[in-house]
Amino acid sequence: MFNFDEVIDRKGTNCAKWDTIEENHKPADVLPMWVADMDFKSPHKIEEALQKRVQQGVYGYSIIPDEYLEAVISWMKRRHDFDVDKSWLVPTPGVVTALKICVNAFTKEGDSIIINKPVYYPFDASIILNHRHVVENPMVLKDGHYEMDYEAFEQAIVDHDVKMFILCNPYNPIGKVWKEEELKKIGIICQKHHVMVVADEIHQDFVYRDHVHIPFYNVDETFKDFSIILTAPSKTFNLAGLQTSNIIIANESLRQAYQETMNKCGVNAPNFLGIIACQCAYNECELWVDEMLEYVYDNFMYFDDFLKNNLPHIHLIEPEGLYLAWVDFRECGLLQDELEKVMLEKAGLWLDEGYIFGTGGEGFERFNLAVPRSTVEDACQRLLKAFQK
Ligand SMILES: Cc1ncc(COP(=O)(O)O)c(C=O)c1O
Secondary structure, three states: OOOOOOOOOOOOOOOOOOOOOOOOOOOOOOEEOOOOOOOOOOOHHHHHHHHHHHHHOOOOOOOOOHHHHHHHHHHHHHHHOOOOOHHHEEEEOOHHHHHHHHHHHHOOOOOEEEEEEOOOOHHHHHHHOOOOEEEEEEOEEEOOEEEOOHHHHHHHHHHHOEEEEEEEOOEOOOOEOOOHHHHHHHHHHHHHOOOEEEEEOOOOOOEOOOOOOOOHHHHOHHHHHHEEEEEOOHHHHOOHHHOOEEEEOOOHHHHHHHHHHHHHOOOOOOOHHHHHHHHHHHHHOHHHHHHHHHHHHHHHHHHHHHHHHHOOOOEEOOOOEOOEEEEEOHHHOOOHHHHHHHHHHHHOEEOEEHHHHOOOOOOEEEEEOOOOHHHHHHHHHHHHHHHOO
16 A cells, blocks of 8 residues: 655755746745646655665676666567567667657658647657758547548648658547557558657556557558657656656667667767666556556546536546646636636636647646645645636
């Protein structure tokens, strides 16, 4: 039994969520629920593994042991029925770093890269900062459920001579867990038009009820020839500060190109503490994950019930995965800057505003629910104060 109800004071730890309220000119008593890390302690076993290593006292150059790679392989197999060969793994410091390496390794300046919308905003930044062109494929929201417009996707690929698709699987911020047949359609279109797929699967471990995370490689054997999968233990075990990701590249020439670009940019393997934490997480902390997932899902249910019973004009998009709630405020009839103002000044909530995720995000807010239940209760009361009709 793990105690996810425990409220941890994160202030004074150089914490991006709790220690930047003043410098961002937010109200002093604002409740921050924006950035995607957890307010839970990571599993105690990770703390012990790190402490043991830190106590030794020598922090010189280090290597990545075979046991580490085996831990990653075992996790992918146990949790996702995903067979990963050791030679495919390229440990990298962070998923966004890996994304930028991919953009540089597999496209050139001026090339077009397609992304769904609304989507995790560093996708745009990774493209634009590298002088590539963003092509948007907006998702279609129908009866509270998001679907992809495959015809528009294919047409945009043809019209813009698209070279790469960055897929968010599962999908931040809308909480969608892609189904096998959906991924198959995407893969077939990309294969037909020689579009490389970079599948960001950092949220792979967060799926609820009968939803199953399907690694892009598991959809079709031939998809391995033109795609790369980005994974990390950081969301699942709350290790973002340790900047450790595991990039999976089956195709040898793609892997060589990725490693060459990594080398050229001076990006090395993750630091030794990240390696220790990830190895321990994947080998020893599975029970913690199972309980954490139940707890977070109950947070979603609490939040949903509260909205339905008290604020029926505000709608939670049904969560299929992630710990991020995507909430529809459009019935409130506020412009996006009015909504942001009400959220901050009346509700006292600091969220990721929907519009920052681009087209289709206006009128939505993203709440981070990887928090103790008391924080969700507090957020609900704050919403009630601001939005009760
Ligand atoms: C889809 C997605 N990719 C990547 C990241 C960040 O990964 P990293 O911290 O390893 O760069 C996040 C964090 O929220 C995310 O949601």
